[in-house]
Amino acid sequence: MKTTVRKTGVLLFCLLLPLCLMLGGCAAETPSTAADTTAAATADTTVDAPAPASEILLQIGRPTLLADGVEKAIDSEGTAPRIIGGRTLLPVRAVVEAMGGTVDWNGTRREVTLRCGETELKLYIDRTDVYRNGEKTVLDTAPIILGGRTMLPIRAIAESFGFTVEWAPETQTVTLKREQAAVPGAKEIRLTVGDRAFAVEPADTAAAKNLIALLSAGDIPLDLSDYGGFEKVGDLPAALPADDVQTTTAPGDVVLYQGDKIVVFYGENTWSYTRLGRIKDVTADDLKAVLGTGDVTAVLSAKDLPAPAGKTSAVVFFSCTNNTRSLAEKIAAAADADLLEILPREPYTAADLNYNGDCRANREQNDESARPAIASEFENIDAYDTIYLGYPIWWGTMPKIINTFLETYDLSGKTVIPFCTSGSSGISQSVRAIRAYLPQVKDGMRGTASTPESDILAFVENNK
Ligand SMILES: Cc1cc2nc3c(=O)[nH]c(=O)nc-3n(C[C@H](O)[C@H](O)[C@H](O)COP(=O)(O)O)c2cc1C
Numbered sequence: 001m002k003t004t005v006r007k008t009g010v011l012l013f014c015l016l017l018p019l020c021l022m023l024g025g026c027a028a029e030t031p032s033t034a035a036d037t038t039a040a041a042t043a044d045t046t047v048d049a050p051a052p053a054s055e056i057l058l059q060i061g062r063p064t065l066l067a068d069g070v071e072k073a074i075d076s077e078g079t080a081p082r083i084i085g086g087r088t089l090l091p092v093r094a095v096v097e098a099m100g101g102t103v104d105w106n107g108t109r110r111e112v113t114l115r116c117g118e119t120e121l122k123l124y125i126d127r128t129d130v131y132r133n134g135e136k137t138v139l140d141t142a143p144i145i146l147g148g149r150t151m152l153p154i155r156a157i158a159e160s161f162g163f164t165v166e167w168a169p170e171t172q173t174v175t176l177k178r179e180q181a182a183v184p185g186a187k188e189i190r191l192t193v194g195d196r197a198f199a200v201e202p203a204d205t206a207a208a209k210n211l212i213a214l215l216s217a218g219d220i221p222l223d224l225s226d227y228g229g230f231e232k233v234g235d236l237p238a239a240l241p242a243d244d245v246q247t248t249t250a251p252g253d254v255v256l257y258q259g260d261k262i263v264v265f266y267g268e269n270t271w272s273y274t275r276l277g278r279i280k281d282v283t284a285d286d287l288k289a290v291l292g293t294g295d296v297t298a299v300l301s302a303k304d305l306p307a308p309a310g311k312t313s314a315v316v317f318f319s320c321t322n323n324t325r326s327l328a329e330k331i332a333a334a335a336d337a338d339l340l341e342i343l344p345r346e347p348y349t350a351a352d353l354n355y356n357g358d359c360r361a362n363r364e365q366n367d368e369s370a371r372p373a374i375a376s377e378f379e380n381i382d383a384y385d386t387i388y389l390g391y392p393i394w395w396g397t398m399p400k401i402i403n404t405f406l407e408t409y410d411l412s413g414k415t416v417i418p419f420c421t422s423g424s425s426g427i428s429q430s431v432r433a434i435r436a437y438l439p440q441v442k443d444g445m446r447g448t449a450s451t452p453e454s455d456i457l458a459f460v461e462n463n464k
Helices: 008-027 034-043 093-098 154-160 206-216 284-291 323-335 360-365 400-408 428-435 453-462
Strands: 055-059 064-067 070-073 082-084 087-090 102-106 111-116 119-124 129-132 135-138 144-146 149-153 163-168 173-178 187-193 196-202 220-227 231-235 245-248 253-257 261-265 270-279 296-304 313-317 338-341 386-392 415-421 445-447
Touching: 055 093, 064 093, 070 093, 082 144, 087 154, 093 102, 093 154, 119 154, 149 154, 154 163, 154 173, 187 206, 187 270, 196 206, 196 284, 206 270, 206 296, 231 296, 261 270, 313 323, 323 338, 323 386, 323 415, 323 453, 386 400, 400 428, 415 428, 445 453
Parallel strands: 313 338, 313 386, 386 415, 415 445
Antiparallel strands: 055 064, 055 173, 064 070, 082 087, 087 149, 102 111, 111 119, 119 129, 129 135, 144 149, 163 173, 187 196, 187 296, 196 270, 220 231, 220 296, 231 261, 245 270, 253 261, 253 270
16 A cells, blocks of 8 residues: 555544544444344345345235245234334344345344345344444334344335335335436346357346346356256356246357256247347357366346437446445436446456455555456447536545546547545545546536435536
8 A cells, every 4th residue: 555645534533433433343243132132033034045026015914925926924923013113123134135135133133134136134123233344324213122022224225225115105115216216228138258248139028137136235146067968057146036948049148047046048949938138149159169078157147228218317336335325326317317337347256356455445545557347338428418427435535447437438528527425535546537438527526325405406406
């Protein structure tokens, strides 16, 4: 890490961060109680990997939920959602699993950890502080233990996991819908093998739609094994809704097998599958040559297709731990803009971001020539007049992948409005760096995942 160029914000960040971590750690140390044992038992039920649902319906007083129309018990005790302090609370395991997430309970800390996609939420019994990927926000209703059941506020959880929440007072129904905002217009699936990226036209099946929804949370690396001399098969990270029918495949077909495996065909077979899509513009020989003869690694990603006509603004963002994503989503809503994500070809792991050591992010920031590759492609970027460009601050400035973006796309005639999230550093150093590419760039805004809506509206208004 370079020590010469750190600015005040970076120093503040370095000083404050360990303190925040210390405080966060201390706060989580609450003594265990008898209630925890019951709650732990409640939280430890194991169920099969669920298919991520797009719509989940809950009703006050009703002990079941509907996940994409399929009825499931909320828990084994017949517990129903209740309104407490003006919020709907319920045992959330079944809901989170229906979303494709997981639930863990730590009785000593009275801590519930929920994970869905790349988002981790930590909530505590009888406490209103909640940690979203380590960043603290405050709930208006604390989780509680009621009759031995751990009851959590569903709105805050669902919104953190990218679901919209609708309340219908006449039927006392809560509808959670997976937000499609991160997927403007249509998406195409992309299968990358080595240097070769294949465009996969999605099939019109629930499985393909759910795969795209999964991919909007991040790329999926695949270990594909060769089978039968006609296909490559690999595990998906979550089951998808299967609607298997007897299918004769052709080279280029991509299908779901046994609910949680993806199969890419370079030859033919007849079996019971659910279609996921079809690789476009490829011959059997070409495919066979790229996929090779043995096992192979590949990456699945989602690629934006041209934006629907009419939108003139886009929010283009890069985010590793979802703070910038959260701000980007709010800016896109306020500005009526499309949301486009800069996905790194090689996703950043937690170790890659551990800036206390010699991590990948630090090495890139210290290397003037580093230009991490971008997996996403924004073929329609010319259609936008205004680009909001969002990123986290890394060592006082923007991550090097933003340089890659600025050197890949010509934004010269456009209004470019930067925004960032950070521990404490401001945006100005990164704006100077962007100005070297684009003299017209605006001064931008530093925010956080919880920047108030009023500030966001003012930011959008002031930059019109
Ligand atoms: C490698 C690295 C360097 C960072 N450097 C700074 C910094 O200089 N100043 C700061 O305030 N925050 C710094 N942060 C914290 C991030 O800017 C902050 O957590 C940001 O909100 C993360 O955004 P994301 O969740 O969208 O990835 C750094 C984080 C990482 C991983």
